Amino acid sequence: MSIESTINQLREELRQHNYNYYILDNPTISDYEFDMKLKELQDLEEKHPEFFDANSPTQRVGGTITKNFNTVVHDFRMYSLDNSYSKEDLLDWETRIKKLVDGDVQYTCELKYDGASMNLTYQNGKLLRAVTRGDGVQGDEVTANVKTINTVPLQLKGNFPDRFDIRGEIVLPIAGFIKMNEERIATDEEPYRNPRNTASGSLKLQDSAEVAKRPLECLLYSIKGNSLNITTQFEGLEKAREWGFKVPNEAKLVNSIDEVFEYVAYWDEHRHNLPYEIDGVVVKVNSLYQQDELGFTAKAPRWAMAYKFKAEQVSTTLNEITYQVGRTGAITPVANLKPVQLAGTIVKRASLHNADQIEKLNIREGDEVYVEKGGEIIPKIIAVDFTKRPSDSEPTKYITNCPECKTELVRIEGEAKHYCPNYNRCPPQVIGRIQHFISRKAMDIEGLGGETVALLVNEGLIKNYSDLYDLTIEQVIPLERMAEKSAENLINGIEASKQIPFERVLFALGIRYVGETVAKKLAKHYKSIDALMFASSLDLITVDEIGERIAESVVEFFNSEDNREIINRLQSFGVQLEISAEKLANQTNKLNGQSFVVSGVFETVSRNELKKLIEDNGGKVSSSISSKTSFVVAGDKMGPSKRTKAENLNIPILTEQAFLRLLK
Ligand code: AMP
Numbered sequence: 188m189s190i191e192s193t194i195n196q197l198r199e200e201l202r203q204h205n206y207n208y209y210i211l212d213n214p215t216i217s218d219y220e221f222d223m224k225l226k227e228l229q230d231l232e233e234k235h236p237e238f239f240d241a242n243s244p245t246q247r248v249g250g251t252i253t254k255n256f257n258t259v260v261h262d263f264r265m266y267s268l269d270n271s272y273s274k275e276d277l278l279d280w281e282t283r284i285k286k287l288v289d290g291d292v293q294y295t296c297e298l299k300y301d302g303a304s305m306n307l308t309y310q311n312g313k314l315l316r317a318v319t320r321g322d323g324v325q326g327d328e329v330t331a332n333v334k335t336i337n338t339v340p341l342q343l344k345g346n347f348p349d350r351f352d353i354r355g356e357i358v359l360p361i362a363g364f365i366k367m368n369e370e371r372i373a374t375d376e377e378p379y380r381n382p383r384n385t386a387s388g389s390l391k392l393q394d395s396a397e398v399a400k401r402p403l404e405c406l407l408y409s410i411k412g413n414s415l416n417i418t419t420q421f422e423g424l425e426k427a428r429e430w431g432f433k434v435p436n437e438a439k440l441v442n443s444i445d446e447v448f449e450y451v452a453y454w455d456e457h458r459h460n461l462p463y464e465i466d467g468v469v470v471k472v473n474s475l476y477q478q479d480e481l482g483f484t485a486k487a488p489r490w491a492m493a494y495k496f497k498a499e500q501v502s503t504t505l506n507e508i509t510y511q512v513g514r515t516g517a518i519t520p521v522a523n524l525k526p527v528q529l530a531g532t533i534v535k536r537a538s539l540h541n542a543d544q545i546e547k548l549n550i551r552e553g554d555e556v557y558v559e560k561g562g563e564i565i566p567k568i569i570a571v572d573f574t575k576r577p578s579d580s581e582p583t584k585y586i587t588n589c590p591e592c593k594t595e596l597v598r599i600e601g602e603a604k605h606y607c608p609n610y611n612r613c614p615p616q617v618i619g620r621i622q623h624f625i626s627r628k629a630m631d632i633e634g635l636g637g638e639t640v641a642l643l644v645n646e647g648l649i650k651n652y653s654d655l656y657d658l659t660i661e662q663v664i665p666l667e668r669m670a671e672k673s674a675e676n677l678i679n680g681i682e683a684s685k686q687i688p689f690e691r692v693l694f695a696l697g698i699r700y701v702g703e704t705v706a707k708k709l710a711k712h713y714k715s716i717d718a719l720m721f722a723s724s725l726d727l728i729t730v731d732e733i734g735e736r737i738a739e740s741v742v743e744f745f746n747s748e749d750n751r752e753i754i755n756r757l758q759s760f761g762v763q764l765e766i767s768a769e770k771l772a773n774q775t776n777k778l779n780g781q782s783f784v785v786s787g788v789f790e791t792v793s794r795n796e797l798k799k800l801i802e803d804n805g806g807k808v809s810s811s812i813s814s815k816t817s818f819v820v821a822g823d824k825m826g827p828s829k830r831t832k833a834e835n836l837n838i839p840i841l842t843e844q845a846f847l848r849l850l851k
Pocket residue numbers: 266267268269297298299300301303304305320355356408469493
């Protein structure tokens with residue numbers, strides 16, 4: 188078999204497995220087997236770039252960086268929907284329809300998915316582009332990001348029209364949302380507020396590899412095109428399903444407005460059993476002929492109507508306000524409620540965010556309060572029922588001291604939250620910081636989990652993360668649920684973390700506002716903790732992407748004697764606190780201030796190696812050519828449009844060899 192047909196066959200197979208897994212929810216091979224086949228295809232494609240296909244299953248992992256999203260005018264305008272909130276509203280709508288069309292009217296009832304609307308254009312069965320709704324007339328092209336969503340087919344099956352648009356909603360299923368938030372909380376990042384905003388925010392991320400990591404789905408509900416050979420909305424849904432799209436099965440064809448009411452009532456009650464959030468249902472006149480007769484108002488189709496569910500509310504008693512201390516010392520007031528059933532779960536607690544919120548609500552212990560579950564997973568308190576306030580109730584006094592260590596709290600100007608400044612002695616801060624230190628993206632210490640950290644601190648075996656490095660097996664074995672084997676693993680895991688490179692150690696230290704990216708920037712610029720420690724605020728802000736807020740936080744961290752002592756100890760244990768000599772040897776400033784665009788296929792180095800070479804030598808890599816580009820490094824098969832652009836802007840084009848000479 189020729190290489191090309193092997194590649195095509197693998198692509199076809201992987202497509203089918205993707206479909207089985209994501210659309211049918213019925214995989215027929217193991218994840219491992221799938222990964223192996225994908226790897227095989229990746230290798231072949233890398234060796235044979237002449238068979239590149241932008242819609243290959245390998246393109247799902249992302250990696251494209253988009254700086255500016257292009258604006259694209261929709262072929263068919265994306266209208267909004269009229270809203271209704273009651274049976275009467277729906278009956279009025281029916282009356283209006285019956286005046287304008289003859290004959291019986293059937294309705295397709297669908298769920299109203301709560302996410303971000305998306306228009307996909309397919310040509311010859313391939314995804315051509317994906318565009319956000321924007322203002323309805325034009326939106327942003329986000330194809331690279333949408334391609335990473337597994338439920339968006341890159342190649343259709345069956346008998347599809349040559350060209351058409353299909354619309355859907357990009358949603359983040361609740362389980363995936365919760366998992367993402369657990370990971371964020373573990374690294375002390377602010378959790379996302381709700382799935383809808385997270386889904387729409389994801390579409391505008393610049394790095395499509397980041398989008399690929401998010402468990403987004405695309406649920407389809409409408410096809411647009413010329414001469415499609417479809418006569419009803421419901422038939423459209425069935426066809427879309429046949430072509431490989433994810434069209435939820437809850438859609439229902441009904442014959443009367445009474446049946447619409449039944450559908451509405453059913454889903455108002457059962458919506459919490461769905462894997463994703465909906466905020467209502469959408470009712471559509473089924474016949475496309477009748478739809479044509481009805482037409483559009485300035486804003487929405489006359490043939491469709493959204494029915495919005497009310498956000499569910501209940502009232503209950505606020506028993507007590509307690510206060511939580513986070514890893515960075517931030518205080519969060521929590522409302523402890525008399526348990527109450529709401530939106531399918533029992534609610535016991537709600538966040539009160541900060542002192543301002545308490546003041547705004549004028550809320551007191553003992554109050555009867557209204558709790559609502561809207562788009563947010565965490566319920567919120569909407570209002571107090573002042574008619575029920577007990578006569579002996581007392582105004583809420585915000586705490587002045589840390590509930591855990593009794594230190595006086597501080598509130599930095601311009602910030603909403605109070606902080607406990609007892610950075611190195613306040614137990615939840617101590618535990619939280621060590622938990623961050625050992626986490627996967629930081630020191631990634633195998634054999635040590637968050638609970639064990641808490642145990643070690645509570646038993647007085649460690650006081651900060653540097654103490655991990657002189658733990659012994661004998662100290663650990665007596666701990667609860669610790670067998671000899673796991674104690675050994677733990678100590679080995681700690682030992683192994685001494686190899687973790689400097690940039691990750693820097694992230695692991697848990698300096699406020701120093702996330703992964705900032706840590707990388709700082710490590711690259713200062714090269715060692717000693718240099719960083721002596722950097723002034725003024726010096727720090729000269730580093731690319733480091734602002735005042737970060738600079739001050741870094742300076743403050745190293746101003747603390749405790750912290751300097753901890754760093755000394757880490758150093759004495761052999762933790763990597765500078766860029767390794769080997770890495771340093773490969774780094775220069777030769778390309779400082781120069782910006783490169785890399786295009787085509789190269790002989791002696793891979794494209795990624797080439798990019799790394801540029802960055803290691805102080806240059807910048809960007810994805811598109813502009814007047815700011817200093818050089819284009821061109822390999823074999825450089826895109827013709829890139830070449831024309833470079834030539835028009837008079838930007839020198841370097842061959843691979845010429846570039847490597849530049850470095851020597
Ligand atoms: P609105 O944003 O309130 O004007 O509602 C219109 C939006 O609802 C559309 O742009 C879609 O993104 C979304 N929507 C969700 N589910 C459906 C559905 N089944 N049919 C049509 N639109 C839907």
